[in-house]
Every structure is written in structure tokens, then in C-alpha cells.
Amino acid sequence: MSNQIDGDEYRISEEDKDHFAECGYVHLRGLLTAEDVSELEGTYDRFLRREIEVPGKDYCDMAGDYGREPEDFSIINVMLPRRYYPQWQGNIFERRAASAARQLCGDGMAIDYDQLLAKQPYKEDAVFAWHQDMAYWPDTPDTRTATFWLAIDDSTIANGCMRFVPATNRERELRPHTPQFGDRGDSHALGTDLMESDEPVPVPISRGDVTVHNERVMHGSGGNSTAGFRRAYVIAFRSEDTVAIERQLGFTHSHNDSGDVLNQVGVEGQTR
Template identity: 55%
Template sequence: MVDAGANRRKGDRYELSEEEVECYKTKGYVHLKGLLSEEEVRVLEEDYMAFIRREVKVQGRDFCDMSADYSKPLDEFSIVNIMLPSRYNPKLKGTIYERRAASVAEQLLGQDMVFDYDQLLAKSPGKSDGVFHWHQDLAYWPVTKDTRTASFWLAIDNSRVENGCIQFVPGTHLEKSLRHHGPLHGDRDTSHTLAARLSDSDVPQPAEINRGDATVHHERILHGSGANTSADSWRRAWVVAFRSKATVEYERSIGFTHSHNDKLEVLNAVGSYSSRTSMHAFVVLKGSSEPKLGEFENALE
């Protein structure tokens, strides 16, 4: 198998082309082929699976299902979400993934970009409700003067539409205002998930990428992912995000750490979140009274 990134990786650095930088600016995301080698992914995969097997203790709501409210039983999870894995396993701080992603963030946004948070997202096969609803990352975060963010989505498995690959709506990062977001399951104490809806003119683009590839996206781009309808293929992803040093320091000063265990008053004060109304109305299929989360084109976040 050809290693698409072999000539791009230089130790801790991954060299971007001018075309990739321009793609990030105009589309709001870019596909990085071979950000990690197969061996590098294999090492990370061992630590990833330790979380999935519950061998690493994760506090409270930082281990949850992003497709459901917090009451969903563990054995029924469709999107296993683990916030801040490097907090719970300190050996994951400063991995080759983090270091190489940092080099890309610097090339895209400048030298003041620092690590903000990490996250694991694993979709088990054959789960029609495993939809991560449309959203813009900035809607989940406190309002800050500097919003610059480079969010990386590393594929641990080959990621395809069938198993729930990430999808983007190109150009939505250039819109003047964020889309309206609201809690998917009533309020932020019931579920962490916020959701927005697509407009008639939005055209989602699947990012089908291979194991070891990554996407990096803008904080304002509308994105989401469909259910994993495959028979036996997991879809595991590892997220790492970088923001400016000043922004991260401000987040921490107000008690915002990206943990789902952050105080509710902090979570309720984020981004465009202003409504206490359930977002079910935003994901209902036309002519139907109930949302059908398995219907990707209408219910995807």
C-alpha cells in the first residue's frame, strides 16, 4: 500500500502545500493524506482501545453517547464519545499526532496556536441512530475575541459514507453569523449535544479518508456525520484542536475546559446558544411529526 504522506512528514512536521492552505481558507477544511504512518496509527490505536474497553477511568459525563441523552445505557451506545483522553491518560500528551497537527496549525493560523482539547469518537457498526447532528464548533464554545481554531479529525479506520464519515458544507465558515443552535434533547443538563439545520442551498460533501489521514477544519464550518450502517466496520476518529494561547487561557479562566463535567452555567453561556427549546423541530423530516435520525440527508447534524 502506498504511503501518501511519506514525503510530507518531516519528523514532527507535516508540510502543507499552497493549494492546501488555500483550500482551508476557501472551503473551510482540507484533507491531509498520510498525516500519520501505519505504525504511528497502530501505536495510538492501542491506547484508543484501552478507553473503549473501559480500562482507563473517565470521569462522569466525559464518557457518553453523542447521539443520545446522558441516560442511555452503556451497552446501547451508538457514538462512544470520550472527552479529554489526555487528561485521563497523561501519556497521550504530546503524541506524534499532536506534534504533527501542531505544525499544521502553525502553517495555517500562526505561531501562537496551542493545544486546546482532544476527543475520541467511535461509531459502532449497524447503529442507525448513530448520527452526529449538524453543528458549528464555535457554537459549543464561549465567545472570545480571537476565534481562530484548527480542529483535526484523524481516521483510525478507513472512513466512508457507509460507516459514518465526517461531512462538511463547504464555504459555510464564511457566513457572517452562526446558524441557530439548540440542545437536541431539551437542555444541556440532559445531553451535551447541540444541533443546527441545513438550508435548502447547503450541499454537504463527504470526506472519505483513509486510516492515518486527517481533515482539519475551521471553527465556523457546518459539519456532521451520518450513522454507521455497515455490518462490521467501526468508525473511530481522534480529534485534536488548537486555538490561540490567549484564547485557551481565557477559556480556562472562566472554568471552560471542554469537559462535559464543566459547570452547567458555563456550558449554558457558550457561543450562539440562547434558546432553551429542544432542537427536535430542526431535524424532523418533511411531513413527519417525529425525527428519524437514521435518515442521513435530513437528520444529520
């Protein structure tokens, strides 16, 4: 059976469930229709134009330091848009992704954070270094994660689509990670290096498609060499218990979190 939409439900094939479990990621085609994406697009672009206020470092450049001027950003990053625009909560992407997260990870999944990532045109440095998301987060007993990466624009190799190293989610240890631009106070981005045995796979996807990945699979993306934006809308689901532990630690995924909170998490993703 192929994947199908039924209202707020997105029915995932057994083949795609197996791919997610084995490889750490999966490409789900047509999670949203063209009309669904258009419904979200106007609000998305209002965030990019700063018509919706996002304070401090939660509007920043993920490809450089926090000191750049917005017109110079290579990757416009908006953290926690559902916090800053509550009207977006419960939108069609959230509802359909919740259905898919339950099928991929089981019951008890909740939204941990959301994020907008827009690579501006002709930005060859709009690169996400290879990394594992768990390197950013506190260690918790239940690490189940389904991070949905929605293409607002067709995502291609030329404009910096997602790339994965399959099955790195099944390695016993996380790879060592280091800050990419100075220290964590200067820029949030972490990265790690590929090994000779790694075989990266680029995953171009169409507008309305998603990739979904877990907390341990290595992934990254290249720069944008095209004349258009590469806009993505990300929602990360984790277990309800894990989200509660994070919040008790004061870890909200906001880039405005204090240095003390960020420093609770080491570069290998373990709570200090």
C-alpha cells in the same frame, strides 16, 4: 508540492492551505503512517473498553442522553483523554498536528481539547447533526481554530464519514443552534438545519488521514451501517490567548463542567 512528512513536521501544500482558508476545511492525506496509527490504537481501545478510568459524563454517548448504559451507546465519546491518560501527551499525532496547525493558522496555537469518537457497528442513529463548533464555545477576540479529525479506521460514507458545507465559515453570522436531545443538561449535542442553497460534501478518508476544520464551517456525519467501528481521534488547536480566556471562565470542554459554566455559552456561541 505535495504534502510531506519530515519527522514531527507535516509540510502542507499551498493548494491545501488555500482550500482551508476558502472552504473552512481540508483533507490532509497521510498525516500519520500506518505504524504511527498502530502506536496509538492500543491506548485508544483501552479507553473504549474502560480500562482507563474516565469519570462522569466525560465517557458518554453523543447520540443520546447521558443516561444510556455503555453497551447501548451509539457514539462512544471520550472527552479529554490526554487529561485522563497523561502518558499520551506529546504523542506523534499531537506533534505533527501542531506543525500543521501552525501552517494553517499562524503562530501561537495550543491544544484546547482532545476527544475520541467511536461509532459502534450497525448504529444507524450514530449521527452528528449539522453544526458549527463555535456554537459550543464562548466568544473570544481570536477565534482561530484548527480541529484535526484523525481516522483510526477508514472513514466512509457507509460508516459515517465527515461531511462539510463549504464556505459556510465565511458567512457573517452563525446559524441558529438548538439542543438535539432535551436540554444541555440531558445531552451536550447541538444542531442546526441546512438551507436549500447548502451543498454538503462528504469527505471519505483513509486510516492515518485527517480532516481539519475551523470554528465556523458547518459539518456533521451520518450513521454507521457497517459491521465495523468508525473510530476517530480529535485534537482541537486554538490560540493560546483564547485557551487562557476559556479557562478563566471555567470552560474546560469537560462534560463534567457545572451547568453554570455550560450556560455561559448560548446556543449561538455567544457568552451570556
